Amino acid sequence: xxxxxxxSVFKNGLTGQRGWERAWRDPEPKAHYDVVIVGGGLxxxxxxxxxxxxxxxxxxxxLEKGWLGGGNGxxxxxxxxxxxxxxxNRDFYEHSLTLWENLSHELNYNVMFSQRAHISLLHSPGARxxxxxxxxxxxxxxxxxxxxxxxxxKREVPHLNYAPDARxxxxxxxxxxxxxxxxxxxxxxxxxxxxxxxxxxxxxxxxVTGVRRDGGRVTALETSRGEVRADKVGFAVAGxxxxxxxxxxxxxxxxxxxxxxxxxxxxxxxLLDQVVVFGVxxxxxxxxxSDKGGMVFGGDIDWYKSYAQRGNLPIVQDTAEAATSILxxxxxxxxxxxxxxxxxxxxxxxxxxxxxxxxxxxxxxGWNYGGFKASPxxxxxxxxxxxxxxxxxxxxxxxxxxxxxxxIIDERGAGPDPKLHG
Amino acid sequence: MLRINCPFCGExxxxxxxxxxxxxxxxxxxDAPAEVWHDAVFLRDNxxxxxxxxxxxxxxxxxxxxxxxxxxxxxxxxxxxxHPGVAAALEGEQ
Numbered sequence: 001x002x003x004x005x006x007x008s009v010f011k012n013g014l015t016g017q018r019g020w021e022r023a024w025r026d027p028e029p030k031a032h033y034d035v036v037i038v039g040g041g042l043x044x045x046x047x048x049x050x051x052x053x054x055x056x057x058x059x060x061x062x063l064e065k066g067w068l069g070g071g072n073g074x075x076x077x078x079x080x081x082x083x084x085x086x087x088x089n090r091d092f093y094e095h096s097l098t099l100w101e102n103l104s105h106e107l108n109y110n111v112m113f114s115q116r117a118h119i120s121l122l123h124s125p126g127a128r129x130x131x132x133x134x135x136x137x138x139x140x141x142x143x144x145x146x147x148x149x150x151x152x153x154k155r156e157v158p159h160l161n162y163a164p165d166a167r168x169x170x171x172x173x174x175x176x177x178x179x180x181x182x183x184x185x186x187x188x189x190x191x192x193x194x195x196x197x198x199x200x201x202x203x204x205x206x207x208v209t210g211v212r213r214d215g216g217r218v219t220a221l222e223t224s225r226g227e228v229r230a231d232k233v234g235f236a237v238a239g240x241x242x243x244x245x246x247x248x249x250x251x252x253x254x255x256x257x258x259x260x261x262x263x264x265x266x267x268x269x270x271l272l273d274q275v276v277v278f279g280v281x282x283x284x285x286x287x288x289x290s291d292k293g294g295m296v297f298g299g300d301i302d303w304y305k306s307y308a309q310r311g312n313l314p315i316v317q318d319t320a321e322a323a324t325s326i327l328x329x330x331x332x333x334x335x336x337x338x339x340x341x342x343x344x345x346x347x348x349x350x351x352x353x354x355x356x357x358x359x360x361x362x363x364x365x366g367w368n369y370g371g372f373k374a375s376p377x378x379x380x381x382x383x384x385x386x387x388x389x390x391x392x393x394x395x396x397x398x399x400x401x402x403x404x405x406x407x408i409i410d411e412r413g414a415g416p417d418p419k420l421h422g
Numbered sequence: 423m424l425r426i427n428c429p430f431c432g433e434x435x436x437x438x439x440x441x442x443x444x445x446x447x448x449x450x451x452x453d454a455p456a457e458v459w460h461d462a463v464f465l466r467d468n469x470x471x472x473x474x475x476x477x478x479x480x481x482x483x484x485x486x487x488x489x490x491x492x493x494x495x496x497x498x499x500x501x502x503x504x505h506p507g508v509a510a511a512l513e514g515e516q
Contacts, residue, residue, distance in 0.1 A: 240470075242466070242467070242468035242470075243468075243470055246467075251465070252461065252465030252466055252467055252468075253465065253466065253468065254464040254465060254466070255466065255468060256444075256466050256468050257468055257470070257493070303440070303441050304424075304436075304441035304475075305441070305443075305444075305468075305473070305475070305493055306493055306494075306496065307470045307493050307494045308493070308494055308495065308496055312423055312424070312436075313423050314423070314435075314436070314437040347463075347464045403460060403463075403464040404456075404457070404460050416463055416464055417443070419441060419443070
């Protein structure tokens, strides 16, 4: 496998770009693997990579029903941050952010991680007090966070609507400087290439159609490319976890499938150097500018359950309203693309990385709509769980039985209703 | 855009409604065991296909409706009043 470097770019530039090898193999499925991960998204690929890298488990397959980067990994707003407050969330996302900081180097693949700062706009003294509490807690526990007053914010982000008659007048911002964005497809490709190099079989166009059980164990997965036996199985699919769960005859889950839309505009000259987020009342909006110049933005989920990977016009209107209220200069910018992904919305807005009622089946699910930033940490701890058959303390809260025990991790304080955990 | 045929108001855009959730859930008796309450409050079948769900016609007649909808295709098969007594009472007035 060619190692990517300035020298390899230079050499191939002089030799007609003919020296590049394919980035990962396209193997036939083996009959048996030590570990099979269902789902070739960012979480599944990261899990496979860390299984091989951290735990020496090399006989691993990742089953992907479509193609890499074709699911939610390729359709999100690319934001990476760790500005969480709740114990159980905070340490996990902070570890994930530290993995992001070295990811391009580690994978020998440029994931274009850009620590351009994540700016949450504040609109009331109450919101400022809540942000001070959250960001001070972050600082006390080893993360980074700042509160900016209006003068500083105007200097750093000049184009926002600072008018006193704005829909939600801005009074300042809570900022995480180490947060930012990454190139979503590159993360999938980078993990796939690095995992493949360590011997992981990445099987695309391989849809799981059935789960074979022998009492309290999974013995094999039926797939569109034949039966695959496994000693251990990990589920890491977004949106369709319930269907796999039912194939394994395990009943209901604290998850509903909802869809989230996101948008990208035509490319513009440099306009916004940071990720800017606001959320007040019914309005919710986040925006950044990609390296190609497109404004990448999104808002709320569609408010009703769906497995259809297509959105609806009321959300387009809501998001466009939010965009023009916060950045009026976008008023005449044309929309280039608009897409919709299906997500696992859990009952408390927090994920699951845990063991299941079956002794060799492990679950990674319920990322709601914040799964992108979590993917390195999620893969790290899910691999650790599968390899050692016990959860690390950092993910000990991410269990299915937390609802029975009354220890839900409700960062938003919205209660047990998936549609409210946007 | 979904169009929901409200039995009281006629066909309207779904933006007039709010989504209530899975209508198949039956809440247990108040003194039912905690496990039974756990299942009703937190566990979902999360159907991919035809599901019964509640919608509130919040910007119309303000009635709760039961909508049978395909969660994959968004096709709506039937819409009825969530509380049959309400429909009967309204019909009796006419």
